[in-house]
Amino acid sequence: MEISALTRSVVKSSHAVISPDGYVNSSVPGWTNCTVNVIINEQMGAHLCQMLITLQEDGRLTGRTQASQIFFYVISGECTASVDGEEKVLSTGHFLYVPVNRSYQLGYATAGTQLLTFHKVYEQLEDYEVPPVIFGDATMVAGAAFLGDPALRLQVLLPEHLSFDMAVNIFTYDPGGHLPFVETHIMEHGLLYLQGQGVYMLDHEWYPVRKGDAIWMAPYCQQWFTAMGKEPAVYIYYKNVNRFPTVV
Ligand code: UGY
Ligand code: MN
Secondary structure, three states: OOOOOOOOOEEOOOEEEEOHHHOOOEOOOOEEEEEEEEEEOHHHOOOOEEEEEEEEEEEEEEEEOOOEEEEEEEEEOEEEEEEOOEEEEEEOOEEEEEOOOOEEEEEOOOOOEEEEEEEEEOOOOOOOOOOOOEEEEHHHOOOEEEOOEEEEEEEEOOOOOOOOOEEEEEEEEOOOOEOOOOEOOOOOEEEEEEEOEEEEEEOOEEEEEEOOOEEEEOOOOOEEEEEEOOOOEEEEEEEEOOOOOOOO
8 A cells, every 4th residue: 555645755945856746736827728737936945947737638828928938848749839920839859948028829739748847037148139939859959978978968958059048958868877976066957857767866865766756956956866777867957057156
């Protein structure tokens, strides 16, 4: 018998591991006939928001970005997306970047389509334009060996241009592959496992993780990961980038 008083999820001041067993649904104005799970947001101390959305066939996400940009990624299924009149069909692995002050609508989904979102308040850089709307396909983005290790591959989904203040990457680890050192850095992460399993070290605590789990890492949360099992471990993650690091 499973014991319902147990979970792998933890929420701490420097990090969180959220497994799907703890989800409680939210209702979001303008987003209809869908299930929304807010996995990471500022209430836990984060500077990003990460949501998981499951669309019914007649599900619609209608809205207008304001101070925050939104990155949408199709985990599974298919839907239509339009931003200020430009419309495309999105299927598994496709993504959409909606900059600030744009109207968007997603809908006409196959039932059960799952979307991941990352939201961040946009910080414009003097002399740089706001980034454009981007429709992309992660399956067409080549993975480069990470720091020279062919067991680790990094796909960079958004342009590496100073107008962007967020990056979204997909990190693939062959079984046994691991980060080459414990990362200690100012950038924050939100991530979701798309495939496989492994063990994450967060601030010297060890967490078994697998497909469907999400992690938040605050700035300076120390981090290391190794993949386990018979298939590669794959996660998609957010990182804030390209802005002056201090107000001091
Ligand atoms: O981009 C990164 O900082 C990445 N290597 N971190 C991580 O996967 N935890
Ligand atoms: Mn990192």
